[in-house]
Amino acid sequence: MADAERVTVAVLIIGDEILSGRTQDTNLNFIARYLAAFGVDVAEARVVGDAREAIIPALNALRGSYDYVITTGGIGPTHDDITADCVAEAFDLPLMEHPEIVAMMEARGGYELTPARRRMARVPQGGGLVKNPGQGPPGFSIGNVFVLAGVPAVMRGMMEDVAPKMRAGVVVSARTVKVEGTGEGVLAEPLERVAKAHPKLALGSYPFFGPDGFGANLVIRGRDAAEVETATQELVTALEAIGAKFMRIEE
């Protein structure tokens, strides 16, 4: 967290439906790609069920370890939507009906403002709102935590209002070198040599099976674009030396 260039986020995905396999999560992937453009790294993610004893300790661990936390899920009107209650309890704050959300709900009309719908107007005392460009109620923020909907279309809209509220980091540069017909068992040695020469960069290898047999995408990532470029050149030279067939891909 002391690193001025690196801004870290943890994503806390809340919902029995993700853990039971009923729903395939796609929110983590969206958030990671979206924040990358702002130089903000997703550093950890957790998936927990709709239970106080799971949500509160996870939230407290994550908000103490990373610059920000984004939660998704559990902010609807039904009894199993307990995220706001848990966030308030984690911060030891009372949960209050936010007059601005109630006013929005009343202005929108078209439905009865049932006690269940009013649950969605509750925000921990002192919390701010996260705009929802769709038709539902907003999310909220408190401390370094942003509380978003779980439905992907709604969550994505809310992210438009989250990113500008975060400190921006230095954007990560990445280059991918795609190698065909040579497996990781052979590529590992030159890759590791380049990785050791550039300890500030992250070099990863992602194997695939293609028309020429095993290959791998070798990915070089780092916040110093010039060093990423240098390391990519070094890797290309090392691949030429072992006779590997490669293509350079921008990312």
Added chain:
Amino acid sequence: MADAERVTVAVLIIGDEILSGRTQDTNLNFIARYLAAFGVDVAEARVVGDAREAIIPALNALRGSYDYVITTGGIGPTHDDITADCVAEAFDLPLMEHPEIVAMMEARGGYELTPARRRMARVPQGGGLVKNPGQGPPGFSIGNVFVLAGVPAVMRGMMEDVAPKMRAGVVVSARTVKVEGTGEGVLAEPLERVAKAHPKLALGSYPFFGPDGFGANLVIRGRDAAEVETATQELVTALEAIGAKFMRIEE
């Protein structure tokens, strides 16, 4: 963990490519659905990067809290594949080359047994093998931890050998009642009433927007199939009472 009927698993997904958004994880969803058939619940999941200081504490926290842990990713031949090293360190065991894996690699032939490939033969002392029905090396198990590949096709094959090694639980029964044209704000009250009458069941509501406007899938889950059936009947009666349009769906 003391619950004889409920067997819990945590999934630890290891890989920078998931956190950067380069790759969409699908392993959690597969594992959750696969184990459900054995009455085994995924109770938590975490995603961490390829870093010792992230992997080891997460593994130690999870293996102490749940019946089993399944890890995916980081068992390839390249320098960023450090899962085996981290598991050995978490268990404070030496990492040894497993003679059976080396023999498999030698028997298979068709490639040079480079030092990088030999890395994939390393298992913490006393660990067992997890069969790989594909062409690569096996995964391994140690204590209550199963260490699997990250590539989905390989991970899925390995799961065939993991499930029989776990204690089976009582399979969860689930019923879904799909309600069209009535939103959660109205459904919340009858749903909560049924939920309160059946504290051992989990009732969830998953909203959607359909041709008749807002609707929701109301899911009733539990290990007592008769109670799930009773609660579903009660919910159907309550939905009839508020004039909601619904269909019952088996799951």
